[in-house]
Amino acid sequence: MKYVCVDCQQQYVSFRYECTCHGMLDIRHDFSEIDGDFLKDRFNSRLSERMGPYASGVWRYKELIFPEVDESHIVSKYEGNTGLYQHESIARYAGVRNVWLKAQSENPSGSFKDNGMTVALTHGKSLGYTRFTCSSTGNTSSSLAMYAALAQAHSYVFVPNKNISLNKVLQTLAFGAHIFSFDGTYDDGITFLEQHSEELGLYICNSINPFRIEGQKSIVYEIAHMLNWNLPEWIVVPGGALSNVSALGKGLSDLYTLGFIDKLPRVVVVQAEGTSPFYNMIVNNSPQLEAELEPYTVASALNIGNPPSWRKAKRTLEETNGIAIAVTDEEILNAKAIIDASGIGCEPASAATIAGVKKLVAQYVIDKDESIACILTGNMLKDTDVLRNYHLERQMPYSNSLIHAELSVATVFEAMRK
Ligand SMILES: *Cc1c(COP(=O)(O)O)cnc(C)c1O
Numbered sequence: 001m002k003y004v005c006v007d008c009q010q011q012y013v014s015f016r017y018e019c020t021c022h023g024m025l026d027i028r029h030d031f032s033e034i035d036g037d038f039l040k041d042r043f044n045s046r047l048s049e050r051m052g053p054y055a056s057g058v059w060r061y062k063e064l065i066f067p068e069v070d071e072s073h074i075v076s077k078y079e080g081n082t083g084l085y086q087h088e089s090i091a092r093y094a095g096v097r098n099v100w101l102k103a104q105s106e107n108p109s110g111s112f113k114d115n116g117m118t119v120a121l122t123h124g125k126s127l128g129y130t131r132f133t134c135s136s137t138g139n140t141s142s143s144l145a146m147y148a149a150l151a152q153a154h155s156y157v158f159v160p161n162k163n164i165s166l167n168k169v170l171q172t173l174a175f176g177a178h179i180f181s182f183d184g185t186y187d188d189g190i191t192f193l194e195q196h197s198e199e200l201g202l203y204i205c206n207s208i209n210p211f212r213i214e215g216q217k218s219i220v221y222e223i224a225h226m227l228n229w230n231l232p233e234w235i236v237v238p239g240g241a242l243s244n245v246s247a248l249g250k251g252l253s254d255l256y257t258l259g260f261i262d263k264l265p266r267v268v269v270v271q272a273e274g275t276s277p278f279y280n281m282i283v284n285n286s287p288q289l290e291a292e293l294e295p296y297t298v299a300s301a302l303n304i305g306n307p308p309s310w311r312k313a314k315r316t317l318e319e320t321n322g323i324a325i326a327v328t329d330e331e332i333l334n335a336k337a338i339i340d341a342s343g344i345g346c347e348p349a350s351a352a353t354i355a356g357v358k359k360l361v362a363q364y365v366i367d368k369d370e371s372i373a374c375i376l377t378g379n380m381l382k383d384t385d386v387l388r389n390y391h392l393e394r395q396m397p398y399s400n401s402l403i404h405a406e407l408s409v410a411t412v413f414e415a416m417r418k
């Protein structure tokens, strides 16, 4: 395993967070000795494991993620192993026939951050760290706090004091993290950690850490595995810090290199209009990303103005003939209401995927007969303020409201007639 700079291609053999040129690092494994068929059989045989690291939907694919690590260091909570669903009302809403939803919302802390965090924490632990840190809009901190608690380690997390979901902060607190609630943005927190984590003896678990990306690759491995190594024509993810789309691209490239798939799906990144610096860069064909200084969207997980992984994300779009799109908060909230009412459910950021598909179908970019997988990144209870606002405080197209009634047969019959 080596670390390669995505900017200047400089290579390193030992771990560091960034290149001397400040570029991000990519982990590169040597897959030349791998026998694809043998590995597929091994992955299949692990599907019957009920206990231990290989029962995890991440560590099942250890050979492609972190082959060197000793099993004794692995901190896992059976993450991954999430459902892949179809639902008629979601397909109808988006205007397509065949859309899959990969519910990363079913992860142990309620978001896909667990896929990456189990690997980052395991790596930090294998280096002897006992103190872990991140800057977060909430889900990274919940995930880190959970794994640190499981490992009997300490977490010190930096969460902006506005535009975040209280549920996420409470979950992080309850898992026992030390939370620094600061006046600034996610991006300010990242800058602080890049400058000071070393003197503080803290291991950084943000997605600048390439082990997070390795773990998140398992999402696309799982989708492919569940569909018997046949991927849909499109894969759609929301984009905040852009770690997930970067991991998706890397995972696809692994599967292609190993011959597990013979065609790359096209990747779509969906940003929220209130902070869409990556989308702007792509549509304007700019060589550099221009940060959004005042990011605001109702989808708190996407409230990031200066996404660190933009180069890796751009590479994913280039390699997969992918596209970027932006959707409004209203489009996000309505798509979320449809996904919630389907029984699957997700947090606002995740619903940007279906909102994005709907828009691309309307623009004739996606054909109604093409197959699609959307990654639902977080759980519907991650943001109950948004739920209350949509259903109880505003009149929105898909609001559901309480029926204030006396207990009587007549009122029930009346509700049934509607
Ligand atoms: C982190 C997160 C995102 C954004 O993912 P990035 O890797 O930061 O682009 C989207 N949705 C949810 C629920 C998240 O927690």
Ligand SMILES: [Zn+2]
Pocket: 005, 006, 007, 008, 009, 010, 019, 020, 021, 022, 023
């Ligand atoms: Zn470099």
